[in-house]
Amino acid sequence: MSNGPFDIDVDTLGNLRPISKVVLSLGSNMGDSAAILQEAVEYLAETPDLMIVDVSPVYQTKPVGVLEQDDFLNLVVVAESTLEPLTILDRAAAIEENFGRTRELRHGPRTLDIDVIMVGKRISEDDIELPHPRAHERAFVLVPWLDIDPNGEIAGHGPIAELIDDVDVSGVLRRDDIVIDASTGF
Ligand SMILES: Nc1ncnc2c1ncn2[C@@H]1O[C@H](COP(=O)(O)OP(=O)(O)OP(=O)(O)O)[C@@H](O)[C@H]1O
Ligand SMILES: Nc1nc2c(c(=O)[nH]1)N=C(CO)CN2
DSSP: OOSSTTEEEEOTTOOEEEEEEEEEEEEEOSSSHHHHHHHHHHHHHTSTTEEEEEEOOOEEEOOSSSOSSOOEEEEEEEEEEOSOHHHHHHHHHHHHHHTTOOOSSTTOOOSOEEEEEEESBOEEOSSOEESOTTGGGOHHHHHHHHHHOTTOEETTTEEHHHHGGGSOOTTEEEOTTSOOOOOTTO
16 A cells, blocks of 8 residues: 555546545543444444555553543554545544543543544644654554554654554553454445
């Protein structure tokens, strides 16, 4: 899979649309987190013009940032899309809102958080920064991502297989007993 806008899709009107690689990080530490992640993957699979390529195993992870909160369940989704990065961010926020996500505390507990890790190229704007500025230092992103995309890279930081050597992975435990059914929609 290419990282950037090198693959092209032609829509029904004949317009050429670049296909970008998309990486999303999903996390939950409130409510029935396994069921929430399952449903969130289904919402993503139903998103027009976004095709899921793979869903990682689920990991139970120690909280990063605010430490006084429950462990998270995390997974990573790799997809391909012709959507604009801001459209993907809006879609992620809309899916979060289905689960009553509130933003009372930065890095605090949440039913569902969807971070946009990358959408093809690098972007730095008021509303969006890509790649996600903290992804390269987060074991809860790198470990599941590596499982499904061993050649993955974060622009400006390098291959995830190398970045992982510099992060503490001790708080990240694979939960093979939690299976996300990724068969619906792709
Ligand atoms: N790549 C990105 N992914 C997600 N949100 C982003 C991104 N770039 C900018 N944002 C903006 O940053 C805000 C992130 O808010 P949010 O409450 O999700 O942060 P957080 O998940 O607590 O912390 P972190 O950003 O460290 O993961 C959102 O309002 C969103 O518009
Ligand atoms: N383990 C873990 N810690 C976090 C997470 C998360 O998904 N997993 N999300 C955060 C805000 O994006 C802050 N801290």
